[in-house]
Amino acid sequence: MSILISTLGVFTQYWPVFLQGLLATLLTSFVVVLFGTLLGILLSTIRLSKYRALSGLVETMVSFLRGTPLLLQLYFFYFALPQILGMDIPKEVSIIMALILNSSAYVCEIFRAGIQAVDPGQREAAESLGMREKHIMLRIIIPQAIKNILPALGNEFVTMIKETSLASTFYVADLMTSYRVVMNASYKAVESLLILALVYFALTYTSSRLVGVLERKLMASV
Numbered sequence: 001m002s003i004l005i006s007t008l009g010v011f012t013q014y015w016p017v018f019l020q021g022l023l024a025t026l027l028t029s030f031v032v033v034l035f036g037t038l039l040g041i042l043l044s045t046i047r048l049s050k051y052r053a054l055s056g057l058v059e060t061m062v063s064f065l066r067g068t069p070l071l072l073q074l075y076f077f078y079f080a081l082p083q084i085l086g087m088d089i090p091k092e093v094s095i096i097m098a099l100i101l102n103s104s105a106y107v108c109e110i111f112r113a114g115i116q117a118v119d120p121g122q123r124e125a126a127e128s129l130g131m132r133e134k135h136i137m138l139r140i141i142i143p144q145a146i147k148n149i150l151p152a153l154g155n156e157f158v159t160m161i162k163e164t165s166l167a168s169t170f171y172v173a174d175l176m177t178s179y180r181v182v183m184n185a186s187y188k189a190v191e192s193l194l195i196l197a198l199v200y201f202a203l204t205y206t207s208s209r210l211v212g213v214l215e216r217k218l219m220a221s222v
Helices: 002-047 052-067 070-085 091-116 120-128 133-170 175-186 189-221
Strands: none
Touching: 002 052, 002 091, 002 133, 002 175, 002 189, 052 091, 070 091, 070 133, 091 133, 120 133, 133 175, 133 189, 175 189
Protein backbone atom coordinates (compact mmCIF):
# COMPACT_ATOMS: atom_id res chain seq x y z
CA MET A 1 0.00 0.00 0.00
CA SER A 2 2.82 2.38 0.86
CA ILE A 3 4.42 1.89 -2.56
CA LEU A 4 1.14 2.88 -4.25
CA ILE A 5 0.88 6.03 -2.14
CA SER A 6 4.51 6.85 -2.88
CA THR A 7 3.95 6.25 -6.62
CA LEU A 8 0.94 8.55 -6.60
CA GLY A 9 3.03 11.20 -4.87
CA VAL A 10 5.79 10.95 -7.47
CA PHE A 11 3.26 11.16 -10.30
CA THR A 12 1.52 14.17 -8.74
CA GLN A 13 4.83 15.99 -8.44
CA TYR A 14 6.42 15.04 -11.76
CA TRP A 15 3.50 14.49 -14.12
CA PRO A 16 4.59 17.41 -16.39
CA VAL A 17 7.88 15.58 -17.02
CA PHE A 18 6.06 12.38 -17.99
CA LEU A 19 3.64 14.36 -20.15
CA GLN A 20 6.54 15.95 -22.00
CA GLY A 21 8.06 12.53 -22.60
CA LEU A 22 4.70 11.14 -23.72
CA LEU A 23 4.24 13.90 -26.29
CA ALA A 24 7.79 13.37 -27.57
CA THR A 25 7.16 9.63 -27.94
CA LEU A 26 3.87 10.17 -29.78
CA LEU A 27 5.41 12.76 -32.11
CA THR A 28 8.41 10.56 -32.89
CA SER A 29 6.19 7.52 -33.49
CA PHE A 30 3.86 9.48 -35.77
CA VAL A 31 6.71 10.96 -37.84
CA VAL A 32 8.46 7.59 -38.12
CA VAL A 33 5.34 5.69 -39.18
CA LEU A 34 4.28 8.44 -41.61
CA PHE A 35 7.58 8.64 -43.47
CA GLY A 36 8.23 4.92 -42.98
CA THR A 37 4.91 4.23 -44.69
CA LEU A 38 5.68 6.51 -47.62
CA LEU A 39 9.12 4.96 -48.07
CA GLY A 40 7.70 1.47 -47.56
CA ILE A 41 5.12 2.01 -50.30
CA LEU A 42 7.87 3.16 -52.66
CA LEU A 43 10.04 0.15 -51.79
CA SER A 44 7.17 -2.30 -52.24
CA THR A 45 6.29 -0.95 -55.68
CA ILE A 46 9.94 -1.24 -56.71
CA ARG A 47 10.12 -4.78 -55.35
CA LEU A 48 7.02 -5.78 -57.34
CA SER A 49 8.26 -4.07 -60.50
CA LYS A 50 9.61 -5.81 -63.58
CA TYR A 51 13.10 -4.40 -63.03
CA ARG A 52 14.85 -7.41 -61.53
CA ALA A 53 18.02 -5.59 -60.48
CA LEU A 54 16.14 -2.95 -58.49
CA SER A 55 13.69 -5.50 -57.14
CA GLY A 56 16.53 -7.73 -55.95
CA LEU A 57 18.33 -4.79 -54.36
CA VAL A 58 15.22 -3.76 -52.43
CA GLU A 59 14.55 -7.34 -51.37
CA THR A 60 18.11 -7.64 -50.01
CA MET A 61 17.88 -4.32 -48.16
CA VAL A 62 14.51 -5.18 -46.62
CA SER A 63 15.72 -8.62 -45.55
CA PHE A 64 18.82 -7.08 -43.98
CA LEU A 65 16.83 -4.46 -42.05
CA ARG A 66 14.34 -7.05 -40.83
CA GLY A 67 17.08 -9.54 -39.99
CA THR A 68 19.33 -7.31 -37.88
CA PRO A 69 18.59 -5.80 -34.44
CA LEU A 70 17.10 -2.32 -34.43
CA LEU A 71 19.60 -1.26 -31.77
CA LEU A 72 22.46 -2.18 -34.14
CA GLN A 73 20.92 0.00 -36.84
CA LEU A 74 20.59 2.87 -34.38
CA TYR A 75 24.26 2.52 -33.45
CA PHE A 76 25.21 2.60 -37.13
CA PHE A 77 23.29 5.80 -37.84
CA TYR A 78 24.45 7.43 -34.61
CA PHE A 79 28.16 6.53 -34.66
CA ALA A 80 29.15 5.23 -38.11
CA LEU A 81 27.14 7.33 -40.56
CA PRO A 82 28.60 10.71 -39.45
CA GLN A 83 32.12 9.27 -39.88
CA ILE A 84 31.29 7.85 -43.30
CA LEU A 85 29.79 11.15 -44.50
CA GLY A 86 32.41 13.24 -42.72
CA MET A 87 29.84 15.55 -41.18
CA ASP A 88 28.03 16.10 -37.90
CA ILE A 89 24.46 14.84 -37.80
CA PRO A 90 22.16 15.88 -34.93
CA LYS A 91 21.42 12.87 -32.75
CA GLU A 92 17.66 13.31 -33.15
CA VAL A 93 18.01 13.22 -36.94
CA SER A 94 20.23 10.12 -36.82
CA ILE A 95 17.83 8.20 -34.58
CA ILE A 96 14.71 9.18 -36.51
CA MET A 97 16.38 8.27 -39.82
CA ALA A 98 17.23 4.82 -38.47
CA LEU A 99 13.71 4.30 -37.12
CA ILE A 100 12.14 5.40 -40.42
CA LEU A 101 14.32 3.05 -42.44
CA ASN A 102 13.57 0.16 -40.10
CA SER A 103 9.84 0.88 -40.18
CA SER A 104 9.86 1.15 -43.98
CA ALA A 105 11.22 -2.39 -44.26
CA TYR A 106 8.25 -3.79 -42.36
CA VAL A 107 5.76 -1.53 -44.16
CA CYS A 108 7.25 -2.69 -47.47
CA GLU A 109 6.30 -6.28 -46.69
CA ILE A 110 2.90 -5.25 -45.31
CA PHE A 111 2.12 -3.22 -48.42
CA ARG A 112 3.42 -5.91 -50.76
CA ALA A 113 1.00 -8.37 -49.17
CA GLY A 114 -1.77 -5.78 -49.49
CA ILE A 115 -1.09 -5.32 -53.21
CA GLN A 116 -0.99 -9.05 -53.83
CA ALA A 117 -4.32 -9.41 -51.99
CA VAL A 118 -6.09 -7.22 -54.57
CA ASP A 119 -8.12 -9.29 -57.04
CA PRO A 120 -5.91 -9.89 -60.13
CA GLY A 121 -9.02 -9.61 -62.28
CA GLN A 122 -9.12 -5.87 -61.64
CA ARG A 123 -5.65 -5.43 -63.08
CA GLU A 124 -6.58 -7.54 -66.09
CA ALA A 125 -9.73 -5.48 -66.65
CA ALA A 126 -7.74 -2.24 -66.45
CA GLU A 127 -5.14 -3.56 -68.88
CA SER A 128 -7.87 -4.57 -71.31
CA LEU A 129 -9.10 -0.97 -71.23
CA GLY A 130 -5.64 0.20 -72.23
CA MET A 131 -4.62 1.77 -68.92
CA ARG A 132 -0.93 2.27 -68.29
CA GLU A 133 0.84 0.48 -65.45
CA LYS A 134 1.37 3.59 -63.33
CA HIS A 135 -2.30 4.56 -63.68
CA ILE A 136 -3.38 1.05 -62.73
CA MET A 137 -1.23 1.20 -59.60
CA LEU A 138 -2.22 4.74 -58.57
CA ARG A 139 -5.94 4.57 -59.33
CA ILE A 140 -6.88 0.94 -58.73
CA ILE A 141 -4.31 -1.18 -56.90
CA ILE A 142 -2.78 1.17 -54.31
CA PRO A 143 -6.08 2.63 -52.95
CA GLN A 144 -7.42 -0.88 -52.31
CA ALA A 145 -4.11 -2.07 -50.89
CA ILE A 146 -4.05 0.83 -48.41
CA LYS A 147 -7.52 -0.13 -47.20
CA ASN A 148 -6.35 -3.72 -46.74
CA ILE A 149 -3.29 -2.79 -44.69
CA LEU A 150 -4.62 0.01 -42.45
CA PRO A 151 -5.00 -2.33 -39.43
CA ALA A 152 -1.45 -3.62 -39.96
CA LEU A 153 -0.18 -0.04 -40.16
CA GLY A 154 -1.96 0.66 -36.89
CA ASN A 155 -0.12 -2.25 -35.31
CA GLU A 156 3.14 -0.87 -36.69
CA PHE A 157 2.38 2.40 -34.89
CA VAL A 158 1.84 0.51 -31.62
CA THR A 159 5.11 -1.35 -32.15
CA MET A 160 6.97 1.88 -32.87
CA ILE A 161 5.68 3.44 -29.63
CA LYS A 162 7.57 0.72 -27.77
CA GLU A 163 10.63 0.73 -30.02
CA THR A 164 11.18 4.48 -29.64
CA SER A 165 12.23 3.69 -26.07
CA LEU A 166 15.59 2.69 -27.57
CA ALA A 167 16.12 6.35 -28.46
CA SER A 168 16.75 7.09 -24.79
CA THR A 169 19.97 5.08 -25.11
CA PHE A 170 21.26 8.03 -27.15
CA TYR A 171 19.70 10.65 -24.85
CA VAL A 172 16.95 11.55 -27.29
CA ALA A 173 13.86 12.83 -25.47
CA ASP A 174 11.07 10.29 -24.97
CA LEU A 175 9.20 8.54 -22.16
CA MET A 176 12.27 6.60 -21.04
CA THR A 177 14.20 9.85 -20.78
CA SER A 178 11.43 11.19 -18.55
CA TYR A 179 11.91 8.20 -16.27
CA ARG A 180 15.62 9.00 -15.93
CA VAL A 181 14.90 12.64 -15.12
CA VAL A 182 12.32 11.76 -12.46
CA MET A 183 14.43 9.00 -10.94
CA ASN A 184 17.49 11.25 -10.65
CA ALA A 185 15.41 14.02 -9.09
CA SER A 186 13.35 11.91 -6.69
CA TYR A 187 15.63 8.90 -6.07
CA LYS A 188 12.51 6.72 -6.35
CA ALA A 189 13.36 4.15 -9.02
CA VAL A 190 10.53 1.70 -8.30
CA GLU A 191 7.82 4.36 -8.32
CA SER A 192 9.21 5.94 -11.49
CA LEU A 193 9.28 2.57 -13.25
CA LEU A 194 5.71 1.80 -12.20
CA ILE A 195 4.50 5.10 -13.61
CA LEU A 196 6.45 4.52 -16.82
CA ALA A 197 5.02 1.02 -17.23
CA LEU A 198 1.46 2.23 -16.65
CA VAL A 199 1.84 5.08 -19.15
CA TYR A 200 3.25 2.73 -21.81
CA PHE A 201 0.50 0.19 -21.14
CA ALA A 202 -2.25 2.81 -21.33
CA LEU A 203 -0.77 4.18 -24.54
CA THR A 204 -0.34 0.86 -26.34
CA TYR A 205 -3.62 -0.60 -25.04
CA THR A 206 -5.61 2.42 -26.21
CA SER A 207 -3.87 2.39 -29.59
CA SER A 208 -4.52 -1.35 -29.99
CA ARG A 209 -8.20 -0.88 -29.18
CA LEU A 210 -8.48 1.91 -31.75
CA VAL A 211 -6.81 -0.33 -34.34
CA GLY A 212 -9.34 -3.06 -33.49
CA VAL A 213 -12.25 -0.65 -34.00
CA LEU A 214 -10.79 0.45 -37.34
CA GLU A 215 -10.35 -3.16 -38.44
CA ARG A 216 -13.97 -4.05 -37.60
CA LYS A 217 -15.25 -1.02 -39.51
CA LEU A 218 -13.18 -1.94 -42.54
CA MET A 219 -14.43 -5.53 -42.45
CA ALA A 220 -18.02 -4.30 -42.18
CA SER A 221 -17.57 -2.08 -45.23
CA VAL A 222 -16.32 -4.93 -47.41
